[in-house]
Ligand SMILES: Nc1ncnc2c1ncn2[C@@H]1O[C@H](COP(=O)(O)OP(=O)(O)OP(=O)(O)O)[C@@H](O)[C@H]1O
């Protein structure tokens with residue numbers, strides 16, 4: 001599914017130039033859920049943005065492919081049509097565009113790009129109601145402009161709402177658990193688990209063991225200083241929770 | 254004054270000005286016509302060395318007046334019940350059956366133009382309309398609330414020039430909804446629309462302007478409001494080579510109220526100018542003005558707004574002026590001059606003026622969800638513009654939004 005090979009990238013121009021990813025390699029096979037943990041500023045969000053095509057990053061080496069296709073050569077909207085979804089660490093406000101309009105426009109744009117039929121309005125509304133019900137998002141909220149005036153937790157739930165609507169093949173969740181209350185964390189985890197299937201994979205960026213208790217990841221990776229410095233099973237997350245990053249960073253160095 | 258004298262006054266007239274002088278020369282002599290034409294002749298076609306026209310230079314834009322080549326944007330259509338008044342560039346065509354409370358008078362003499370000195374192109378329209386045998390000047394009297402909207406359709410078929418004038422007299426407690434479609438098609442056109450709204454009268458005006466890339470057009474409104482009269486104006490303009498949409502409004506009775514909202518969307522090679530002047534000549538009047546623009550590479554938007562609040566008569570004025578523009582691409586130009594001229598001391602006046610780019614983060618978020626760049630841009634811009642069009646007449650509000658949507662998606 002996703003294959004990152006020796007990926008390096010930097011941000012900024014000239015003097016303020018800074019290397020953030022530094023020879024990162026990672027493979028997430030189809031059907032698997034992998035977690036990425038790592039200290040603040042390690043480059044986790046940068047990796048997520050790089051994979052989704054945000055401007056401002058310069059790839060200085062390495063490759064990133066999804067099912068063998070060069071991700072880095074695609075426009076952000078084409079990556080989305082290929083099934084790449086990012087649940088943003090800081091979801092963005094879209095003033096004046098209601099959630100329903102936004103999600104429907106996005107889904108139909110993806111379908112069009114893939115040469116599929118558009119989703120009919122009744123079909124769309126039915127699905128939105130169903131998923132809204134699971135995530136505790138009422139119809140009123142879906143009429144409001146995207147993320148405008150939403151609470152932190154509501155924004156995160158809306159990200160998962162979109163993920164469940166779009167059923168992406170490859171999802172990246174960037175700290176979706178941060179800011180969620182205990183119940184919301186469970187609903188979100190249930191949403192993630194519901195999407196698990198042999199054709200889909202996920203990369204879950206998190207700082208906490210809590211979410212991983214609900215989503216049992218197949219693998220856990222530690223990202224530090226722009227590279228994956230250690231990989232393991234779910235027990236690695238437990239070790240991190242216990243010992244912090246100092247231990248592991250020391251181990252590797 | 255003879256034609257030769259007038260030519261003299263121009264100094265060094267451009268071919269376009271010579272054409273206009275010749276047009277004037279064909280008309281019967283009339284003192285009011287002469288006065289209006291003199292107001293125009295004083296400076297000729299407005300140009301950048303005139304303070305009010307520094308960003309909208311008609312003289313430079315049209316060297317010689319040529320036949321218009323309209324650009325067909327998505328536009329608005331009259332609703333089934335609308336009373337369509339069509340101006341074909343020469344004459345008005347008015348429905349036979351008019352509802353009770355609406356009377357139309359054809360004028361066959363030129364009429365004086367208020368503020369002619371400050372409104373040279375309106376003065377020109379005044380000078381070149383009102384001749385027997387040609388119904389280019391109408392007076393409409395409204396004595397009751399009229400249910401059906403009056404749809405003024407300015408639609409020209411490849412003309413060099415078009416000049417029209419229509420004046421509404423709205424009697425106390427009467428109401429009329431006016432919708433205007435300016436579709437272009439004349440190389441040079443000037444339209445003057447006047448509203449004399451008496452005590453408690455109410456006028457809404459919704460307007461769509463589109464025109465050819467080689468056309469020059471001026472649409473001027475002169476509005477006076479009596480006590481507790483209401484005027485609500487909403488305009489969407491795509492512009493032309495130069496397009497000036499000007500509103501001059503004066504409160505003459507207490508507690509009048511006006512909304513002046515506008516949106517402009519000039520494409521490459523197009524120019525839209527929204528200029529307004531509001532005189533708070535009576536106490537406790539309320540003005541709300543919101544102008545929004547989004548400009549493409551090579552397009553130009555101009556906003557000039559002025560609130561004039563004289564001493565004592567302007568007491569308790571409540572006025573707010575907002576202009577917000579988005580530069581969609583490098584090479585887009587926006588010029589803005591909001592002015593508050595306040596001499597009264599007990600007033601609430603505010604203004605805001607911003608121009609910037611679309612939010613890159615929002616664009617990326619939308620693209621990440623699969624919405625192509627152009628579509629994301631169009632959605633964001635449309636949402637931005639929409640606020641200024643909310644006040645449009647319900648029968649055309651959606652089509653105004655659709656027209657901007659189509660334009661932003663390059664579907665025109
Ligand atoms: N545009 C930029 N210009 C300069 N520095 C940047 C830019 N973007 C990211 N950085 C820096 O790159 C480093 C990695 O940032 P990133 O957001 O990827 O960290 P993270 O691992 O997601 O951290 P957190 O756990 O706090 O979310 C940080 O030091 C950050 O300040």
Ligand SMILES: [Mg+2]
Nearest residue numbers: 044045046089
């Ligand atoms: Mg981060």
